[in-house]
Amino acid sequence: MKRTPTTRDWLPLSRSSRVAGEVPTGAAFRPEWIDFEHGIRVGNLEPHERITQILKHGLEQRYRVGFVTDRWGRGVYWQWICWLPRPNREAKPLSSGTNFGCAKLFISLMDREDRVFQCGLGVERGFVSGRPSIPGILLKKDWDWHRLMEQCAKGTELDEIMGRLIRKDGFHATVTGPRGTARFDAGSFTSARQIRDAAKRAPASQWAGFNLFYPMPESEVRATRGYDLVQAILGAFHEVVPAMNQCLQVPLEGGTEDGLRPGGSGIPSGKGQAPRSPR
Numbered sequence: 186m187k188r189t190p191t192t193r194d195w196l197p198l199s200r201s202s203r204v205a206g207e208v209p210t211g212a213a214f215r216p217e218w219i220d221f222e223h224g225i226r227v228g229n230l231e232p233h234e235r236i237t238q239i240l241k242h243g244l245e246q247r248y249r250v251g252f253v254t255d256r257w258g259r260g261v262y263w264q265w266i267c268w269l270p271r272p273n274r275e276a277k278p279l280s281s282g283t284n285f286g287c288a289k290l291f292i293s294l295m296d297r298e299d300r301v302f303q304c305g306l307g308v309e310r311g312f313v314s315g316r317p318s319i320p321g322i323l324l325k326k327d328w329d330w331h332r333l334m335e336q337c338a339k340g341t342e343l344d345e346i347m348g349r350l351i352r353k354d355g356f357h358a359t360v361t362g363p364r365g366t367a368r369f370d371a372g373s374f375t376s377a378r379q380i381r382d383a384a385k386r387a388p389a390s391q392w393a394g395f396n397l398f399y400p401m402p403e404s405e406v407r408a409t410r411g412y413d414l415v416q417a418i419l420g421a422f423h424e425v426v427p428a429m430n431q432c433l434q435v436p437l438e439g440g441t442e443d444g445l446r447p448g449g450s451g452i453p454s455g456k457g458q459a460p461r462s463p464r
Contacts, residue, residue, distance in 0.1 A: 207233040209242045211415030219302055219406050219414070220262060224294050228261030236292070236415075237266060243419045244268055244290070248437045255284045257295075267291040267307060273329075273435040283321035285309050286328035288432040290422045291396070302406050304418045305356065305398025306425040308333045308432055313389035322392065329432040333395060336431045337381035343431040344377040347397065350424060359396045362387035397425055 213234045218226040227235050237254050244252050251271035258264045269289040280286040286309070293303040310330045311322040324330060336343035350356040351374045358369040360383035367383035380395060387393035399421040406414065430436035 207231065209233040209235070209238040211239045211243070211412045214239055214411035214415050216406055216409055216411050216414050218411075219294070221294065221300050221302075221403050221406075224258055224262030224264045225266060225292065226262055227256075227266075239415055240290075240292070240418065240422075241268055243415070244422065247419075247423070250437070253284060255289070264295050265291060265293045270433065270435065270437055273433045276435045277327040279325045279327045280321070285311050285322050286325060286330070288329040288333070288429050290425070290429070291398075292418060293398075300403040302401040302403070303396070303398040304401070304421045305396060306429050307394060307396045307398075309392075309394040310384065310387070311392055311394075315390035317392070327434070329434065330395075332434075333432045334381055334384065337377040337379075337384075339376040339378050341377060341431075343428055346428045346431070347377050347380075348374070350397065350428070354399075354424065356397060356399050356424075359398075360384050360387065360393065361396065362391055362393035397428055399424070 209232065213231070214236065215234075218230075218234075218236065220226055225236060227237055232238050237256075241252050241254055248270070252268040253271050253274060254266065254268055256263045256266045258266075267284075267289040268291075269284055269287040274284065274287050275281050277286060288306065288308045291303075291305065291307045296303075308329055309322075311317070311324045311328070313324050315323075317323060333343075338344065347356075347358060351358060351369065352371045355371070358374065358380060360367045360380055367379075367386075369379060384393060384395065401417070409417065426437055
């Protein structure tokens with residue numbers, strides 16, 4: 186049986202070193218800022234120490250486009266943070282002024298009872314009908330959710346990508362709504378059709394969304410140096426970008442392989458080759 190990867194599999198082969206100045210490379214990041222009691226720390230830190238700035242910088246260096254940062258939470262600790270490609274949002278004729286309709290890369294400590302840190306791809310459905318209290322969360326025709334649902338069938342490119350990530354690389358998929366979360370891992374995933382079927386069961390008048398993510402248990406986070414943890418997150422992001430591209434109106438180009446190492450300009454690839462914020 187193939188071994189399920191751990192965070193160490195997503196780490197760069199090169200050793201980390203300090204970088205001069207205040208470029209947000211991740212060299213200044215500390216793993217204890219992923220706080221399983223309170224959330225992801227972003228407050229009371231210098232800009233180059235914040236995970237918001239570090240991951241935004243890394244993504245922009247790799248994919249050579251701007252990214253928009255968004256979040257759920259307030260104060261010093263946030264529970265969910267995302268980054269979405271700006272060209273994809275700007276291309277939307279109806280929804281260019283909101284982030285809800287865009288597929289995004291995210292990190293999360295929302296489910297803190299399981300003591301698991303999540304990083305990967307998220308696509309929101311929002312509300313299909315009704316009058317939600319949050320502006321801009323009612324599903325529109327130009328949202329990336331529609332492309333996701335079209336690809337959620339057996340034999341599609343997304344089906345192949347999800348199958349590899351979930352069965353071989355230890356990723357999980359969820360469809361979350363007010364009635365709970367449908368979860369799929371290597372033992373339960375059969376095809377991307379399960380995602381569409383689960384989404385159909387989410388009430389139209391309530392919020393729903395899809396996540397494809399790599400779960401990092403607290404023990405792995407605690408055993409990893411800060412810079413290496415940043416590289417693990419970026420490695421997981423790079424792994425889900427092919428799935429993300431099946432949903433984007435404006436897909437991301439491949440990205441460089443040399444990596445965001447101190448003094449460099451990209452992001453080290455992880456596992457061999459293949460895992461509203463301060464602006």
